[in-house]
Amino acid sequence: MVPRLTTALTGPLLDLERRILDNDTTVERWLRTQWLEHTPPFYSSVDLRNAGFKLAPVDTNLFPGGFNNLNPAFLPLCVQAAMSAIEKVCPEARNLLLIPENHTRNQFYLMNVARLATILHHAGLNVRIGSLLPELSAPTTLDLPDGQKLTLEPVRRIGPEGRRLGLDEFDPCAVLLNNDLSGGVPPMLQNVNEQFMIPPLWAGWHVRRKSAHFAAYQEVATSFGAELDIDPWLINPEFAVCGKVNFHERAGEDCLAANIDTLLNRMRAKYQEYGIGAEPFVIVKADAGTYGMGIMTVKDASEVRNLNRKQRNKMAVVKEGLAVTEVIIQEGVPTVERVDEGTAEPVVYMIDRYVVGGFYRVNTSRGIDENLNAPGMTFKPLAFETGCTLPNADLDPDAPPNRFYAYGVVARLAMLAAALELERAAPPL
Amino acid sequence: MVPRLTTALTGPLLDLERRILDNDTTVERWLRTQWLEHTPPFYSSVDLRNAGFKLAPVDTNLFPGGFNNLNPAFLPLCVQAAMSAIEKVCPEARNLLLIPENHTRNQFYLMNVARLATILHHAGLNVRIGSLLPELSAPTTLDLPDGQKLTLEPVRRIGPEGRRLGLDEFDPCAVLLNNDLSGGVPPMLQNVNEQFMIPPLWAGWHVRRKSAHFAAYQEVATSFGAELDIDPWLINPEFAVCGKVNFHERAGEDCLAANIDTLLNRMRAKYQEYGIGAEPFVIVKADAGTYGMGIMTVKDASEVRNLNRKQRNKMAVVKEGLAVTEVIIQEGVPTVERVDEGTAEPVVYMIDRYVVGGFYRVNTSRGIDENLNAPGMTFKPLAFETGCTLPNADLDPDAPPNRFYAYGVVARLAMLAAALELERAAPPL
Numbered sequence: 001m002v003p004r005l006t007t008a009l010t011g012p013l014l015d016l017e018r019r020i021l022d023n024d025t026t027v028e029r030w031l032r033t034q035w036l037e038h039t040p041p042f043y044s045s046v047d048l049r050n051a052g053f054k055l056a057p058v059d060t061n062l063f064p065g066g067f068n069n070l071n072p073a074f075l076p077l078c079v080q081a082a083m084s085a086i087e088k089v090c091p092e093a094r095n096l097l098l099i100p101e102n103h104t105r106n107q108f109y110l111m112n113v114a115r116l117a118t119i120l121h122h123a124g125l126n127v128r129i130g131s132l133l134p135e136l137s138a139p140t141t142l143d144l145p146d147g148q149k150l151t152l153e154p155v156r157r158i159g160p161e162g163r164r165l166g167l168d169e170f171d172p173c174a175v176l177l178n179n180d181l182s183g184g185v186p187p188m189l190q191n192v193n194e195q196f197m198i199p200p201l202w203a204g205w206h207v208r209r210k211s212a213h214f215a216a217y218q219e220v221a222t223s224f225g226a227e228l229d230i231d232p233w234l235i236n237p238e239f240a241v242c243g244k245v246n247f248h249e250r251a252g253e254d255c256l257a258a259n260i261d262t263l264l265n266r267m268r269a270k271y272q273e274y275g276i277g278a279e280p281f282v283i284v285k286a287d288a289g290t291y292g293m294g295i296m297t298v299k300d301a302s303e304v305r306n307l308n309r310k311q312r313n314k315m316a317v318v319k320e321g322l323a324v325t326e327v328i329i330q331e332g333v334p335t336v337e338r339v340d341e342g343t344a345e346p347v348v349y350m351i352d353r354y355v356v357g358g359f360y361r362v363n364t365s366r367g368i369d370e371n372l373n374a375p376g377m378t379f380k381p382l383a384f385e386t387g388c389t390l391p392n393a394d395l396d397p398d399a400p401p402n403r404f405y406a407y408g409v410v411a412r413l414a415m416l417a418a419a420l421e422l423e424r425a426a427p428p429l
Numbered sequence: 430m431v432p433r434l435t436t437a438l439t440g441p442l443l444d445l446e447r448r449i450l451d452n453d454t455t456v457e458r459w460l461r462t463q464w465l466e467h468t469p470p471f472y473s474s475v476d477l478r479n480a481g482f483k484l485a486p487v488d489t490n491l492f493p494g495g496f497n498n499l500n501p502a503f504l505p506l507c508v509q510a511a512m513s514a515i516e517k518v519c520p521e522a523r524n525l526l527l528i529p530e531n532h533t534r535n536q537f538y539l540m541n542v543a544r545l546a547t548i549l550h551h552a553g554l555n556v557r558i559g560s561l562l563p564e565l566s567a568p569t570t571l572d573l574p575d576g577q578k579l580t581l582e583p584v585r586r587i588g589p590e591g592r593r594l595g596l597d598e599f600d601p602c603a604v605l606l607n608n609d610l611s612g613g614v615p616p617m618l619q620n621v622n623e624q625f626m627i628p629p630l631w632a633g634w635h636v637r638r639k640s641a642h643f644a645a646y647q648e649v650a651t652s653f654g655a656e657l658d659i660d661p662w663l664i665n666p667e668f669a670v671c672g673k674v675n676f677h678e679r680a681g682e683d684c685l686a687a688n689i690d691t692l693l694n695r696m697r698a699k700y701q702e703y704g705i706g707a708e709p710f711v712i713v714k715a716d717a718g719t720y721g722m723g724i725m726t727v728k729d730a731s732e733v734r735n736l737n738r739k740q741r742n743k744m745a746v747v748k749e750g751l752a753v754t755e756v757i758i759q760e761g762v763p764t765v766e767r768v769d770e771g772t773a774e775p776v777v778y779m780i781d782r783y784v785v786g787g788f789y790r791v792n793t794s795r796g797i798d799e800n801l802n803a804p805g806m807t808f809k810p811l812a813f814e815t816g817c818t819l820p821n822a823d824l825d826p827d828a829p830p831n832r833f834y835a836y837g838v839v840a841r842l843a844m845l846a847a848a849l850e851l852e853r854a855a856p857p858l
Contacts, residue, residue: 087461122818
């Protein structure tokens with residue numbers, strides 16, 4: 001099943017897809033040489049937007065939570081990629097502790113955890129799930145909707161002076177975080193120096209900023225654009241940042257309005273250059289936000305000056321009730337893709353440097369210029385049936401294998417940006 | 430489609446499969462740590478025999494010629510594994526020259542070459558096919574039965590003093606051999622020191638000996654057996670060698686007869702130990718033979734003393750008309766597998782250290798104790814539909830995913846043996 005496009009694409013994006021397709025070996029070699037100098041994250045997922053005239057990442061997740069949405073036919077790809085990832089990080093590892101989010105009521109998320117554990121088991125690790133939930137005092141087995149069972153066990157400090165992280169009678173060599181640390185690093189995870197922590201703690205949202213990611217992405221897009229002789233704007237969402245915003249107190253509105261104005265003007269110029277008839281919009285969101293919280297679509301700077309109380313409340317806090325002070329204003333990329341009458345955007349999953357699958361996030365109650373990670377969203381797991389690695393030069397550039405290949409390429413550019421971002425965020429040795 | 434077994438397996442092999450299954454993470458970790466010390470061949474295929482009481486490799490090919498027989502659904506696995514292999518050998522490579530066998534009339538083989546070229550292209554290499562055929566003086570495009578086209582170009586020496594191998598206007602960074610060099614290294618391939626030659630020339634059958642491979646395999650099987658507490662005999666075909674045989678002149682018959690006797694006696698003892706009712710047999714074959722040539726099944730030492738002229742002629746020469754003087758006597762492993770009323774044996778394909786697929790070699794005109802690589806053989810490409818990487822502990826040990834997992838494990842042990850063999854065969858630096 002491949003979602004139909006609502007427009008017949010003939011503008012700049014087809015040119016872009018054609019250029020990626022015609023130069024696929026150049027693309028792969030360029031990426032390969034990048035990985036000689038940079039280390040890909042253990043795993044990642046990238047939300048993309050295909051606007052017909054532009055194909056760009058809009059969010060890169062270093063704690064992907066939808067492995068259960070991948071086509072099961074791609075499970076061997078996940079296992080093989082995980083083998084490669086483990087070989088690099090901790091080849092001698094026998095036991096791995098997987099630390100998930102504390103969402104024990106989200107059955108979909110729990111199926112993601114189960115799928116991840118399955119992948120890692122097949123890659124050759126004894127996997128157990130360590131929960132940070134304070135109320136979990138003993139191993140607890142949960143029934144999942146698909147008939148599987150998942151056992152959560154309380155994480156504890158073990159070994160001499162409690163220097164290691166583990167479970168009862170389980171001393172892992174490596175700890176895989178599937179918890180984005182939005183609320184900061186819990187004491188339980190602090191000062192763990194004897195075990196491999198994957199990804200490193202500074203990949204957590206207590207440290208990460210979308211703006212740092214997209215600054216790195218801009219460099220990657222520029223370099224890739226030069227390699228393939230394409231305008232980086234076609235794959236790069238521009239952005240600006242306001243660092244001292246307080247929505248409750250209406251502080252920082254001038255910064256927001258000025259940046260929105262500048263960005264919209266730049267977009268209008270680019271739209272004119274490419275003959276794009278659409279109305280530009282920007283997305284205003286928390287620079288450290290996740291879960292689709294604290295996000296608004298803006299088409300005119302005046303909108304941020306006239307927020308009502310409800311809107312201000314919505315923008316002021318994100319996951320774990322954290323107050324928002326740093327805000328990113330990102331070029332809005334409309335999506336032209338629709339699945340089952342819903343607005344859709346592709347999400348590409350990667351383990352190590354390999355694309356291992358993808359799916360569509362679909363929301364029937366949202367428009368093409370809105371955040372889809374919101375109530376009403378569903379997932380189409382089987383959408384990427386041809387995979388992202390087998391472009392076919394005999395087909396049109398927008399034929400599914402070719403479109404998915406282009407998606408996989410742009411997603412890998414975002415992953416490369418994440419690699420740069422993590423390098424730069426690493427504390428000095 | 431999974432072939433039915435002609436017997437209900439309840440003897441030692443089920444125990445073996447169960448032990449591999451119960452210890453899958455140990456198996457994977459053990460293999461992973463082996464690859465820290467040894468380099469897997471770029472690609473390989475292994476012929477296995479499942480006797481019900483024993484599961485063993487009987488031949489390991491370092492120039493696999495049946496990629497076209499793999500389930501196309503596994504193509505992404507091949508591409509991902511090839512990316513990993515290339516990253517290790519020649520990450521900066523842009524152009525790769527693929528040198529196939531000279532079988533331009535074997536359409537199946539040509540489809541293998543086309544499939545290999547496709548895999549390598551998707552892995553990010555510009556691939557062209559260089560032929561060693563002396564009569565090929567210009568690029569020649571062949572039509573394949575599946576509608577594809579394959580262009581062969583004459584290989585030549587290029588660059589200053591002709592130090593490099595290439596084609597007209599094509600200077601490859603790496604050369605991938607899919608030619609087993611049975612007839613020795615052609616002058617065209619000699620003294621190529623500026624380009625990566627994959628696999629190294631000493632992987633060719635002009636140097637390789639089955640006995641060196643199975644000596645290395647015996648070590649691997651012993652070490653693996655110790656790790657999993659299983660009798661290595663259950664996965665290891667024993668063997669002996671006679672180095673000075675001349676079938677035409679009836680020289681070396683005493684050596685053959687004595688070794689056959691010894692091996693059959695050892696087998697009888699093992700059969701008794703495991704309560705196996707079958708009649709032992711050995712396979713006598715050229716130590717450097719390929720293509721199923723120069724092979725006979727022997728149940729009593731007297732048989733090699735009474736060869737008629739036709740039998741002697743058959744045993745005396747192998748591919749490219751080479752005379753046989755070195756002979757391996759290998760423990761015969763009957764196969765209990767049948768596909769479409771034909772005797773069948775699994776063939777497992779690997780790229781780098783990853784199992785990427787497999788198929789059954791089927792021969793309706795051969796018995797369970799005979800070589801199947803002979804006229805009448807066919808291939809069942811879709812047989813390995815579940816892949817070899819996803820064992821399922823909830824199923825019986827001989828359920829298809831588990832049986833295929835065991836096949837993938839034993840095949841990887843043979844690949845590890847090939848790695849050891851190549852290390853030892855390497856000329857001093």
